Amino acid sequence: MVKAGDTFNIGEICPESGVYRIKTASCKANAGCTISKEQLTIPLVKGKTFPPCKNCHGVIVWEFVKKA
Numbered sequence: 001m002v003k004a005g006d007t008f009n010i011g012e013i014c015p016e017s018g019v020y021r022i023k024t025a026s027c028k029a030n031a032g033c034t035i036s037k038e039q040l041t042i043p044l045v046k047g048k049t050f051p052p053c054k055n056c057h058g059v060i061v062w063e064f065v066k067k068a
């Protein structure tokens, strides 16, 4: 059972369809990468893998927010 605040690394399998938020991103320090507000949360379907940063493929730690 996934609960709010649980974190996942990129490449891990999504255990629960829902909304996930960027907790930490390695690319935040990268001047060439700006994560837009729209990119801070994503909907992700159970069984998909957690993605890296869309802009720079940087490492992201995703945090579960709520079920879909």
Ligand SMILES: [Zn+2]
Binding pocket: 027, 028, 033, 034, 053, 054, 055, 056, 057, 058
């Ligand atoms: Zn990035």
